[in-house]
Amino acid sequence: MSENRPNPDALLQRVQDEEARRLRGKLKIFFGANPGVGKTYAMLEAAHELRRDGIDVVIGVVETHGRAETESLVKGLELVPRRPVDYRGTVFQEFDLDAALARRPAVILVDELAHNNASGLRHAKRWQDVQELLSAGITVYTTVNVQHLESLNDAVAQITGVRVRETVPDSVLERADDVELIDLPPDDLLQRLKDGKVYVPEQIQHAIRNFFTKGNLIALREMALRRTAERVDQQMEVYRRDHAVIRTWPAAETIMVCVNMKPRGPRLIRAARQMAAGLHAKWIAVYVQIPRHLRSPQADRDRLAQTMRLAEQLGAEAVTLTGDHVAQELLSYARSRNATKIIVGKPVRSWWKEWVFGSVVSDLVHKTGDIDIYVITGETVEGEPLVRREIQRTSKTAHYAHAALVIAAATAVAWVMFPYFAPANLIMVYLIGVILVAIRLGRGPSVLSSILSVAMFDFFYVPPYFSFAVSDIQYLLTFGVMLIVALVISNLTVRIREQAELARYREKRTGVLYAMSRDLATHRGSTMLAHLAAKHLREVFDGQVAIFIADADQRVRLQRVEQLYFELDPKEAGVAQWAFDHNERAGLGTDTLPGSSALYLPLVGSTGPIGVLALRPKDAGLLLDPDQLHLFESLVNQVALAIERTRLSEEAQQAHVRVETERMRNAILSSISHDLRTPLATITGAASSLIKESSAMSAADRLELCRAIYREAERLDRLLKNLLDMMRIEAGAVHVNKEWHSLDEVVGSALARLEERLSHHLVNAALPADLPMVRIDGVLLEQVLINLLENAAKYAPAGSVIDLSAAAGEREIAMEIADRGLGIPPGEERRIFEKFYRAQPAREGGGVGLGLTICRGIVEAHGGRIWAENRTGGGAVFRFTIPLPEEQPPVAVEQGETKQDAS
């Protein structure tokens, strides 16, 4: 029984779909067989009904075509003002999408879904506008005629002889929440036409009359009815699936349609689409690129790109394979995808060519086994020649000349050999010539050289000499074989060459991908990555590249990449924003805002779009080449992942910093509450006793209290100074004012300041007399010495010696302050420089634990290092270095005074 339960994954998918649908607006389509059946009228009536129910409904765009009954219905409904668009001098009143989005009605009427927007609007097609309205949660009522459906486009054109340029992808109709068929029997419609109730533009009246024949109308009506019935079928399926009524279809069918550069591609695609829809099968459009195609004319490549895009639009998976043998590639791919049906076009080559060269179709038919092959007629799209053989000159004229020269050279060599060798050997010389030409110069020249070599051989070395006449009839066989051998060799050689080219091309592609991914993997920071990515993309695609990265409020911001970014007017920025918001490509070569100068691809990370990459190629045709586009896409994917990776790590870093900062803040708070409050408590206590008990106290006691206040105030001052210094160092606000200083002077100043506090210790300052001058900030370095000396005084017992010394090395001066105190707890040598570090147990009168941190900050700001060790024999030693400038400053020597100096 479990067989009949719905697949949980499928159910989940459905729930998700439902959820997505719930947030989206609903799409209701008024579907008709042809113009004039009354779709717009029905839509307006429905709108009035909604309005009566109190629903906020507005008209986005409705074409009344001046019909009175329709116009009367427009009255009483709110209209979104149209947007005038100037296109080559003509002003079109177009639907204003932005105004509609801003107005945000519950329901909006948007007539004629298949309408093509005037250039300059955001989307090329009105159905894209509608998609955006739906995404914004607005319900849309719209109208479509059956002939506008993409997949029926060909069929309608065949029946009516009129090809409609405005089309809507079938998926739009399929995904509509509600489709209402507006049906009118053909006779009634013809009557309405006669009564002038159907809008017919003046200029196409003739064409339209051909269109509105009873036969056409019946056919179109049948199509519309059938389409609606199919939809009902589908709904039934969905219902069954939901309710696990029964497993409905057998193992899923997979249809594979094979296309190439020929113009019939779109027809094959549409046929496949119809078959796939009928069978509820998924379908794949496949193109096999063989070496020869690399040299195809641009027009053919463009057509292929369009065909593949059409396939994608109609819901197919578009795949490009590369290989030498089309049928083989197709077959192995079909097997790998479990394709059940293969659709190919009927061969257009003549029977003898097929016999000589073979054909993909016959190969497929012979080798497919259990896969069904459908061969569709090779009828081409109207307006194009049935068979268009483009003879592409792949070789230049010069190549032909070179080919002739090579054969001439072969003839010369043969001439030298002629007296000594049999004619058969001379043929070998010619064959070498042919191979050379085939390797170097391509197919045409090699054919030429094959023919020439036979002619030359005949002319020079077959009696009668110097004539094309042949005396011995046997030579005709020789010529024939020689020609065939030469042609076969040249053909094979050329093919090898082409394969090598293809391999090179693939290698280049792989190389590009590899080079970029390696660069991206070894660098960090979004700016750096953007810069690298832009550099690589620019190299490969020869254009300008800009990278936009989304900031916190989901606006995309241009990552400036040296000179590579292009002018970003607000319009282009808008395109980038759109591509980002909708997670879809936009701009040049797409259907959305194709008027912009660049292609915008969203950078999609694992959690959604993180930015946009824009490419403005020098040659816009590049974007039509599916190969290049695929390469571009895979590169862009890499960029997206790399940037996301670096952003995640930056975020992790920031989170870490936040935690650190939080810890810091707590430490500061506890320090402030303890270290600042202790002296304050003494001061407050002493001062209040002086105020209150002054008269009762002895003079000596009063003096003692005053001293305590003074002492504690000084301590408070030191603490505050340390805190402020620390904050300035942390904030990077310390201005290092480097000047030439002699260290003995700085040491002297520090010792003078500390005279009182060092009074219980003996300071042994031994600085060499020849110590070079250094460039330092004297005030800051004095602070380092003061902190280190105070620190020493704090931990060394009274009466002990504190040693201060300095030594100049090659590149730096090392200073050392050593005491005979408690030393540093093992393993804490580094930690003592951390903020708020305190020795355990904390010492009486100890500071906030910032002194050493400040020292480190100052020393590092000077480009030096500071560290601490335990001293042999007990105590601690602190060392720091100050870099020595390469040269000492020049000091003008006093004339004639040096002698006196020495005395």
Place this chain on the structure above:
Amino acid sequence: MGQDAAILLIEDEPEIRRFLRTSLPAQGFRLYEAATAQEGLLEAKARNPDLILLDLGLPDVDGTEVIRQVRGWTATPIIVLSAREQEQQKVAALDLGADDYVTKPFGVDELLARIRTALRHAARRDEGPDGAFSFGDVRIDLASRLVFVAEKEIHLTPIEYKLLTTLVRHAGKVVTHRQLLKEVWGPLHVEEGHYLRVYMRQLRNKIEKNAAKPRHLVTELGVGYRLRTD
């Protein structure tokens, strides 16, 4: 030098004014107070004080501007009261003609010592040091340009001698690097701070007992030098 010298205090902080109001008159000084620069400049003109105590962080006009204006019409000694963050301003004030500075927070002893030095100096300004000048065991015979340490003649180069006499002329007061360089080497060399360091070291080696812990030729890091005569 009369102890009844008049001192003008220009300071916006009422608590500091209150503290000086009790301590300075106790030492026999007459004290006038001003809370703003404008008020201070008016008082300075009206009272013609013997010394001005000037806070650099005034609310209305920058302290250095006050010095510039005061120096426009009088040579009255000015002692600057500066906070620690005002290093640069302090040097600028001295270069503009302030006589000395005291860093907040300060003890009253320190302030009184500076006031006395400045007053003593002002009283002597017109005479200038002539004849002999001595401090510690150093004696300088200005007329014969001879210097003795512990009654033993020592040789100074012309620049060393000039450096020493410049400090002597401002004895007790801080002299900025700029002032020293200008007076000893000339106005073209005011940026060559390293000259000073080289010659100061030589000078200390010649006249200080312990050059590493100078008693008289005192370094005021980041500001200049001071000749301590006590």
